[in-house]
Every structure is written in structure tokens, then in C-alpha cells.
Amino acid sequence: xxxxxxxxxxxxxxxxxxxxxxxxxxxxxxxxxxxxxxxxxxxxxxxxxxxxxxxxxxxxxxxxxxxxxxxxxxxxxxxxxxxxxxxxxxxxxxxxxxxxxxxxxxxxxxxxxxxxxxxxxxxxxxxxxxxxxxxxxxxxxxxxxxxxxxxxxxxxxxxxxxxxxxxxxxxxxxxxxxxxxxxxxxxxxxxxxxxxxxxxxxxxxxxxxxxxxxxxxxxxxxxxxxxx
Numbered sequence: 570x571x572x573x574x575x576x577x578x579x580x581x582x583x584x585x586x587x588x589x590x591x592x593x594x595x596x597x598x599x600x601x602x603x604x605x606x607x608x609x610x611x612x613x614x615x616x617x618x619x620x621x622x623x624x625x626x627x628x629x630x631x632x633x634x635x636x637x638x639x640x641x642x643x644x645x646x647x648x649x650x651x652x653x654x655x656x657x658x659x660x661x662x663x664x665x666x667x668x669x670x671x672x673x674x675x676x677x678x679x680x681x682x683x684x685x686x687x688x689x690x691x692x693x694x695x696x697x698x699x700x701x702x703x704x705x706x707x708x709x710x711x712x713x714x715x716x717x718x719x720x721x722x723x724x725x726x727x728x729x730x731x732x733x734x735x736x737x738x739x740x741x742x743x744x745x746x747x748x749x750x751x752x753x754x755x756x757x758x759x760x761x762x763x764x765x766x767x768x769x770x771x772x773x774x775x776x777x778x779x780x781x782x783x784x785x786x787x788x789x790x791x792x793x794x795x796x797x
Contacts, residue, residue, distance in 0.1 A: 575658030
């Protein structure tokens with residue numbers, strides 16, 4: 570099956586931009602293996618692009634790299650753009666996450682958080698199969714067994730956490746008998762809206778938080794501020 574559509578540049582995933590292409594080339598030169606490339610690219614972004622709050626979902630990846638700061642979603646877009654520039658196809662899974670998932674991070678700003686927030690979760694084509702963002706280092710089951718801490722959304726950012734612990738929105742860490750694990754975040758998933766060729770398509774289909782009054786207020790008050 571052709572995956573040409575999953576490699577094309579988009580408004581957000583501007584993988585043809587010289588800044589994105591050069592960085593992908595530099596990282597790819599040291600890591601020919603696709604999974605190794607993704608993990609080193611993720612590590613690079615963790616250290617080179619500092620985490621901040623923002624709901625500007627349409628910001629191009631090249632701009633985030635230039636600013637050297639970005640939200641979790643913006644940094645995910647950077648990883649997708651770098652992957653496409655390196656020849657690794659990507660997709661996007663649209664999840665409706667309960668607003669309460671973000672309460673620990675914004676205890677005094679709950680009025681700005683809606684009932685649900687659209688989360689675009691990347692997928693990458695590795696080893697002849699599609700792999701979720703939470704699996705690029707290891708399976709969530711392995712991650713949950715090795716993790717020193719659980720992800721609570723109070724400290725480490727969602728983007729950073731996948732390198733160290735299981736961020737399990739899909740119930741992958743459930744025990745064989747159906748018992749939920751401490752890493753299982755699937756109760757926060759209100760709806761799975763399906764898989765799209767790009768994150769741009771997700772926001773075109775469902776809209777983005779930044780274009781709501783809550784989103785505009787959030788960006789005005791917290792946009793650009795350092796997150797954990």
C-alpha cells in the first residue's frame with residue numbers, strides 16, 4: 570500500500586522547509602535505523618525545544634524549531650515533520666480527552682478548560698507496522714514495568730514523559746484479566762475520532778481549541794509561559 574500521502578508536507582508538518590530538512594539530515598546521518606532516528610530526534614527536541622504552554626495548533630514545525638520552544642502538541646508536530654523529512658511515514662489519531670486530565674496542571678485555571686480537548690496522537694510506520702507515539706522507545710507494558718514514576722500530568726510534560734514511562738491512553742497495560750494498571754489513562758479518553766493522514770486534517774475536520782473563546786483566553790494569559 571502506498572504511503573506517499575503520509576510523507577507529504579503540510580501547513581503544520583512543513584517537512585520540506587530547509588530548517589526541518591537539515592536537522593533531519595543531521596540526525597539521520599548518525600542513525601540510519603528508523604526507530605533509532607525517532608528516539609534520537611525525540612531526545613533532541615526534549616532538550617532543544619523547551620516546553621511552554623500554547624494552543625496554537627497551526628504553528629508550522631519549522632517555526633517551533635526556530636523559536637526553540639513549544640507545547641506538547643507543537644513538539645509532536647516537530648517529531649512528525651522530522652520523521653517525514655527522513656522518509657518515515659506518519660499518521661494522526663484524534664482523541665477526545667477529558668478536560669479533567671489537565672486539572673492537575675492548571676488547578677487555578679479550570680474555567681478555561683472545556684469538557685473535552687482534542688489530542689492529536691502521532692503514529693509512525695516502523696518495522697512494517699504503524700506504531701503509536703507512546704511506543705517509539707518500547708511497548709507501554711515494558712515501559713510500565715521499568716518506570717520509576719507514573720505519569721500524573723503534574724510535572725513532566727506529556728511529550729517528554731514517553732521516554733521514561735508508559736503514557737497509556739489505549740489500555741495497553743491492562744492485565745490479562747482486564748484489570749486496569751496504574752499507568753492506564755484510558756478512562757480520560759471520551760472518544761476516539763479515528764485515524765487521519767495528517768494532523769492538519771484533524772483540525773480542519775474538528776476545529777482547534779485555539780479558535781474558541783477559552784482557547785483565546787488561555788493563549789492570552791498562559792501562552793508562551795514555561796511548562797514543566
